Amino acid sequence: MKKLNNFVFLFFIFLSFSSYAQTVEQLKEELSFNENGKANLKVSIKLEKGNVYNLLIPYNFNGKISEISTEKGFYAEKVNIQGINYLFINRKDSIKFSECNITVIIDEYYDFNNEKISDFGNYLLKYRYINTRFSKIKNYLLKIVLPQKYNITSVDESIPEATEDSPKSPFKLGNKDGKYFVELTGENVKLGENLYIKFRFKENNKSILLAILLGFIAIGYLIIFKDLRKSKAEK
């Protein structure tokens, strides 16, 4: 009986959220984190048509959400439905809406001590967005901004990925205000599909020892092979 009650309760919750089976015109996520691993995630969503009273946006990141802020008149909180995490957005005045912006502060988003991989001081970052809610997301944009002194070594994997049929790279790298970032774009992300990026990054400083060593090699070469300065006849 208790199980049946739970099922009925969950069923009603699902039905009550009018965002289910909505088509999203655009979903943007901008995640920037600092050297302590604390992150700031800005989410902005625009529905294709029709207005809703409330909205569930699935999220799939680790860390503890310490604060959620919204535009004036909105209210947001995290909820977990059947093991899936969502940001639940509502208007305080129960007016329908089709666009909203939320900012989430995540403590301990990135653990610099545990995520360091052995090669060349690189760290690994994986980010996956699974569409567990909307019938389709027409345009998805993820921007991950690294802390000030870090830079992207290489993007090792992405979904979608460039293919012969679709040669345009789904990600691009950039730099704004001295911070390096990677942007991943996806189009027409259907319910159940996911977008993913895996990349390595590391501190931007390079060992000066290599420059000194190569300098010595160059000077040594010029000394050892100084006979090459002379013409063949002189030699």
Added chain:
Amino acid sequence: MSFVKENAVINEELKNGRQENLDDLLDLEKHKLSVIPQKAETNTDRKMKYLGLPIAIIVFLLIYYMPTPAGLSLAGQSVLACFSFALILWVTESIPTHVTSLTLMVMLVFTDAWKMKSVLGVLGYDVIWLNVMAFILSSLLVKTNIAKRIALTLIVKFGHSALPMMLAFIVLQLALAPLIPATAARTVITLPIMLIVAAIYGSTSENPNNFGRNLFLQNLLGINILSAGFMTGSTANLIALAFIFSMAGTKVYYTDWMFANLPVVLVAMLIVWGIGPKLLFRLNKKEKEPAIEGGIDVLKKQLNAMGKFSALEKKGAIIFGIVVLMWVTDRFHFGLFGFEINAVMAAIVGGIIALLPRIGVLKWNEADIPWHLMLFSAGAYAGGLALNDTGAATWAVQSLFKAINFDKNINFWILYTVIIAVMMYSHFVFTSKTMRTIILIPFIIALAKELGINPLALALPAAFTIDWVIGLPISAKPNVILFTTGQYSVLDNLKYGFIVSTIGIILLVVAGMTWFKFLGITP
């Protein structure tokens, strides 16, 4: 004159010491590619050698330590630095080219530019296997005297002087191009003939001369760009056409392509045939004629002395014929056997038969494989692939396009020239025709649409440059194979490639204003 009498005459000449010279030249066993030749060096070579390494180090440090440009990853930046370093060393030869390649492989790993597994894995790439098999098959043609017979026949018919000899090779490559689409296969077939002809004109790997440079680089050009004459000449051509169809809605047929571009390619070949020996690598009087005392007559006698096909030649011809048959019939394999035998696998099958005891004609020790040059190829290819993989090549070309900043009022012919030039020269940074095509052709179509121009007018002429991969020994598989003969240096290849690419741009612009206009491709 009977065969016995001919032999008697030749034996008499041998006694006089005249034939010894010819035998020396024709005996490729004495010019083994696996032995690194001691080359004569000029004063300029010595200066370049002296300054090469320090300059390479300075360039490496400048690129490696500069702030990472937007759009480029740290790995991409490191690859650019390492590749520039290696390119300078390949050109100046401060250290041997194969040692430079090994250095490049180590640097790619040390600077975190490309993963060790990927770098070392390049030795397993098809181009390396094809290289090994090319030299086994080439050894087969040399040992069985087939190469010598074909080369002597060609020389006796066309080789009274250098220019007709080189023209004969253009005709040969033109005949092979539509039959065998795989450029590497065509290289393997003609390589031993080139080696013997070059030797007869006095050009060996120990002592290459301008005839050898012209012959090998002209063949490199022919093998690559004659593929541009046919839509099916390379997979990249077909990919470009698929983009033109899917993104611009225009279907290009086999004959459209051939009528438009084959004349351009042929004119290019003839121009380069004309100016190569006169301007690019000027032939002196000695290099214009066979370096054989007694001239063509002696070669005629040598050819006659070979008599009819020997059993060994027949065996060699059958084995090589099987490989050629597999290359020519590649499109029917699936229908016939239910599987496809690509060019590399066909060459390996040929190598297996050639080395089989009793059935084959070669022993392993007789296969002349220049391993030092395999290492050169592997390292150079690793650098090129890393440029592709890390996005550094794409970043370089896209940055160039962004810097040009096209606007809607731009004159069509200026835009056309820039597009053709960028597309043509981009082969200096891309080692893959396919990558170059899938990155640049959609970009060109999108740009044309944005500027309100018929995409076909820009994209099809741009696609005609896909097979112009002539600038560096790593630009394409035939280049890798031909470079290993030691008949020309990286600098020779770079110089020839740059000048001929520029001629190609001029030709395509002139064709765009005239021939393509007549065909309705350009406005």
